[in-house]
Amino acid sequence: xxxxxxxxxxxxxxxxxxxxxxxxxxxxxxxxxxxxxxxxxxxxxxxxxxxxxxxxxxxxxxxxxxxxxxxxxxxxxxxxxxxxxxxxxxxxxxxxxxxxxxxxxxxxxxxxxxxxxxxxxxxxxxxxxxxxxxxxxxxxxxxxxxxxxxxxxxxxxxxxxxxxxxxxxxxxxxxxxxxxxxxxxxxxxxxxxxxxxxxxxxxxxxxxxx
Amino acid sequence: xxxxxxxxxxxxxxxxxxxxxxxxxxxxxxxxxxxxxxxxxxxxxxxxxxxxxxxxxxxxxxxxxxxxxxxxxxxxxxxxxxxxxxxxxxxxxxxxxxxxxxxxxxxxxxxxxxxxxxxxxxxxxxxxxxxxxxxxxxxxxxxxxxxxxxxxxxxxxxxxxxxxxxxxxxxxxxxxxxxxxxxxxxxxxxxxxxxxxxxxxxxxxxxxxxxxxxxxxxxxxxxxxxxxxxxxxxxxxxxxxxxxxxxxxxxxxxxxxxxxxxxxxxxxxx
Numbered sequence: 001x002x003x004x005x006x007x008x009x010x011x012x013x014x015x016x017x018x019x020x021x022x023x024x025x026x027x028x029x030x031x032x033x034x035x036x037x038x039x040x041x042x043x044x045x046x047x048x049x050x051x052x053x054x055x056x057x058x059x060x061x062x063x064x065x066x067x068x069x070x071x072x073x074x075x076x077x078x079x080x081x082x083x084x085x086x087x088x089x090x091x092x093x094x095x096x097x098x099x100x101x102x103x104x105x106x107x108x109x110x111x112x113x114x115x116x117x118x119x120x121x122x123x124x125x126x127x128x129x130x131x132x133x134x135x136x137x138x139x140x141x142x143x144x145x146x147x148x149x150x151x152x153x154x155x156x157x158x159x160x161x162x163x164x165x166x167x168x169x170x171x172x173x174x175x176x177x178x179x180x181x182x183x184x185x186x187x188x189x190x191x192x193x194x195x196x197x198x199x200x201x202x203x204x205x206x207x208x209x210x
Numbered sequence: 211x212x213x214x215x216x217x218x219x220x221x222x223x224x225x226x227x228x229x230x231x232x233x234x235x236x237x238x239x240x241x242x243x244x245x246x247x248x249x250x251x252x253x254x255x256x257x258x259x260x261x262x263x264x265x266x267x268x269x270x271x272x273x274x275x276x277x278x279x280x281x282x283x284x285x286x287x288x289x290x291x292x293x294x295x296x297x298x299x300x301x302x303x304x305x306x307x308x309x310x311x312x313x314x315x316x317x318x319x320x321x322x323x324x325x326x327x328x329x330x331x332x333x334x335x336x337x338x339x340x341x342x343x344x345x346x347x348x349x350x351x352x353x354x355x356x357x358x359x360x361x362x363x364x365x366x367x368x369x370x371x372x373x374x375x376x377x378x379x380x381x382x383x384x385x386x387x388x389x390x391x392x393x394x395x396x397x398x399x400x401x402x403x404x405x406x407x408x409x410x411x412x413x414x415x416x417x418x419x420x421x422x423x424x425x426x427x428x429x430x431x432x433x434x435x436x437x438x439x440x441x442x443x444x445x446x447x448x449x450x451x452x453x454x455x456x457x458x459x460x461x462x463x464x465x466x467x468x469x470x471x472x473x474x475x476x477x478x479x480x
Binding site for chain 1: 332435449451461464468470
């Protein structure tokens, strides 16, 4: 069999479902959250039944997102720690952005950018959950806590949405075939060798290829 | 014309007629109060109880005394509830200065509860909307004074043009000072741009004794949330979207054939 007919499994069904549950709940929470932020963006509420409806649904979509983030943490945290190559990679982010891949140390299953996205989403997700619960029950929570949460929640959301916007660009336009990887689960050997050389070598050795 | 309520706490006898009038006019459901060892009707304001006479027990000159104060919406000129509210038209500030909740537009998020420096709005568990004193906007609109004012038997409460009431508050303060209340003064806090509910206190140096915050203002985290963070958010979101778009325009997608590792072996055959 020729190599370009080989499909390397990248995300199993479990991981794909996990990713898309996170994605859908995130988009819902982000759009309704923007509507609840300011009257300027309140029109977004009409995408989902109006302000009174999203006041009820936004917190629950956040809870769902947090649960999935916890699930991702269980599944991926171990592969997300930065190794020595990743640390060098991060200092050469400009080379990555300008397609000078020859100047980059090899990446494993996830590159350092993906790992940083993971950790930033874990951190902002936790902050959003805690501050969100405080804002959810205004009459039960002490005022000082609510005043902190009312600034922390949008601050975490700005970081989180900013990161996801870059993630969406990377996954759609910037890296061809990555969308197929997360939707159908497989990549070509050429794709794996270029984007994730260390991960590719593990696959090649285990697949008993010379 | 800005209208206001003047509350001369030195004339309050704690009869609670204003509480009854408020409940009656606004057609509130009957709620059983709780006994907390105080003459106060209720421990706190509620979504269906907008006007509470607080019986603050304070020690003054070695003697126990009752410091009574009317606890209700202050109708601030710069209202924290409006600053915090995300739903257009849910809280309005009328031309006469009244801050009123419009319940068909209220979504019950409760941000106004956090934004209010006087801790006044209350969420109804039944309707999931927020309620507070409306300054009887349905009465003032047709030239009547608010229900609490109408019923007050001691003229502790007066309603009218704000500037006029401030002048009579000053006259009353001078009287009190002449009577030996050297600390007497007006409560009309500048931090919220002044309030349309103005108090005469016989000790204005300690408004906390009346349950009134000393220097109320719109919380700085609310200002941060609705001001600089909005600008930061717009910069981050538009920056990410435009940055991604122009990155694609300038550099295009990553291409293994064009950008591959030159030192790497080409593909293997299985």
